[in-house]
Amino acid sequence: MESPYASALHDPSQASETSSLETLVNEKHRLRLHFHRVQHGKHVKPDFYNSASTKRGKTFRTSFRYLQGLNKKQVDDFMASYVIYNLDWSDEKQMVEALGENYQEKVGDCLKAYYGIINHLCALGDVEKMYIPPLMSKKATVLENQLLYEESIARDIGLKPGDRVLDLGCGRGRVAAHMAQFSGVQVIGLNIDSNQVAQARTFNDECCLQNAFIVQDFNDLPLPFADQTFDAFYQIQALSLCKDLPALFNEIYRVLKPGARISLLDWASLPSYDPTNPEHAGLMRRVKPLIGAKALTGSGFTVLRSDNASVGGLQAPLIKTVDLYFRTVRHLILGLVKVRILPRHFKTLINRLCLDGEAFVKMDTQRLATTSYRIIAQKP
Numbered sequence: 133m134e135s136p137y138a139s140a141l142h143d144p145s146q147a148s149e150t151s152s153l154e155t156l157v158n159e160k161h162r163l164r165l166h167f168h169r170v171q172h173g174k175h176v177k178p179d180f181y182n183s184a185s186t187k188r189g190k191t192f193r194t195s196f197r198y199l200q201g202l203n204k205k206q207v208d209d210f211m212a213s214y215v216i217y218n219l220d221w222s223d224e225k226q227m228v229e230a231l232g233e234n235y236q237e238k239v240g241d242c243l244k245a246y247y248g249i250i251n252h253l254c255a256l257g258d259v260e261k262m263y264i265p266p267l268m269s270k271k272a273t274v275l276e277n278q279l280l281y282e283e284s285i286a287r288d289i290g291l292k293p294g295d296r297v298l299d300l301g302c303g304r305g306r307v308a309a310h311m312a313q314f315s316g317v318q319v320i321g322l323n324i325d326s327n328q329v330a331q332a333r334t335f336n337d338e339c340c341l342q343n344a345f346i347v348q349d350f351n352d353l354p355l356p357f358a359d360q361t362f363d364a365f366y367q368i369q370a371l372s373l374c375k376d377l378p379a380l381f382n383e384i385y386r387v388l389k390p391g392a393r394i395s396l397l398d399w400a401s402l403p404s405y406d407p408t409n410p411e412h413a414g415l416m417r418r419v420k421p422l423i424g425a426k427a428l429t430g431s432g433f434t435v436l437r438s439d440n441a442s443v444g445g446l447q448a449p450l451i452k453t454v455d456l457y458f459r460t461v462r463h464l465i466l467g468l469v470k471v472r473i474l475p476r477h478f479k480t481l482i483n484r485l486c487l488d489g490e491a492f493v494k495m496d497t498q499r500l501a502t503t504s505y506r507i508i509a510q511k512p
């Protein structure tokens with residue numbers, strides 16, 4: 133299959149001497165940090181030097197301004213988009229009944245309306261990369277845990293300078309930038325939301341990285357890449373919204389080179405979850421899972437590792453931190469809306485955002501479900 137994006141893919145053999153030198157310097161620095169950490173016991177702090185982290189103040193201001201300028205239709209579409217989370221995406225009959233014959237298009241529209249706003253709401257807090265990471269270190273912050281987890285992906289899928297890596301549901305391209313800076317790879321990110329893709333491009337250009345970003349719905353197959361294009365693949369909490377996992381994994385398999393490794397992080401229900409228990413079912417409706425290793429082996433991948441990536445299997449301390457932060461921000465926003473410093477739609481948005489935090493914490497602490505389920509697999 134010929135890829136329409138062939139020109140967007142960086143050819144590592146064209147890399148200049150300067151960038152090779154830079155890679156070498158970065159590599160030395162990374163080894164030094166690694167040695168330092170090993171010498172001093174636990175891996176607590178990430179490699180900030182190679183993290184491509186954003187400046188919090190600038191990110192906050194940009195997202196705040198974006199949210200301030202939203203019109204009524206955008207806010208209404210965002211609120212209406214939640215309808216899709218109450219539906220069973222694998223039940224075609226139910227989808228047609230709820231959304232009509234063109235339900236796939238409607239789901240796409242809802243996802244765009246949802247993520248187009250939620251990415252900016254998340255950026256008001258410590259989750260500009262729209263995911264709560266596995267708890268990698270109890271001493272680290274949410275952002276540091278994200279970096280530590282992303283470093284662990286790079287190790288698990290064996291990234292090396294010059295590799296081409298695919299990232300599905302790439303958010304605002306911050307993870308891609310971290311991967312490129314940390315491992316010297318080129319990431320191709322794919323996202324349904326053009327707003328996030330635009331931000332990903334700007335940010336990666338500013339960091340002088342060769343990463344490329346494409347607007348595409350990953351439910352719209354085939355993927356726009358030639359066979360055996362990529363050396364590795366990762367996705368972070370994006371595939372729970374996939375319509376047909378086996379079909380997508382077949383595609384991922386096709387575009388990977390033999391021997392390539394993949395890393396997945398997503399929601400999974402745990403053995404204590406009982407769907408006949410009304411409390412469990414109610415919580416589950418609010419946090420909406422699932423992904424399993426079955427679809428992977430069906431596509432020909434060999435699963436190398438399949439576990440909860442959080443220390444002690446509990447992600448709750450990080451979810452609580454994020455939840456507390458947003459609930460505090462909510463109080464502030466409600467106060468500012470009341471005295472008419474902020475437009476009314478801020479109240480609608482922040483109330484919706486804070487609604488399900490508690491359900492997440494409960495699901496995690498009762499070990500009913502997790503959003504930090506990790507699968508590492510390999511194409512033979």
Ligand SMILES: C[S@@+](CC[C@H](N)C(=O)[O-])C[C@H]1O[C@@H](n2cnc3c(N)ncnc32)[C@H](O)[C@@H]1O
Pocket residue numbers: 243247260261262263300301302303304305306307322323324325328348349350351367368369370373
């Ligand atoms: C929960 S966020 C995960 C965070 C993200 N991996 C990051 O790097 O920030 C899910 C991401 O997947 C994207 N996404 C959701 N459904 C998608 C689809 N059908 N096709 C492409 N991207 C999708 C969203 O726009 C969002 O950026």
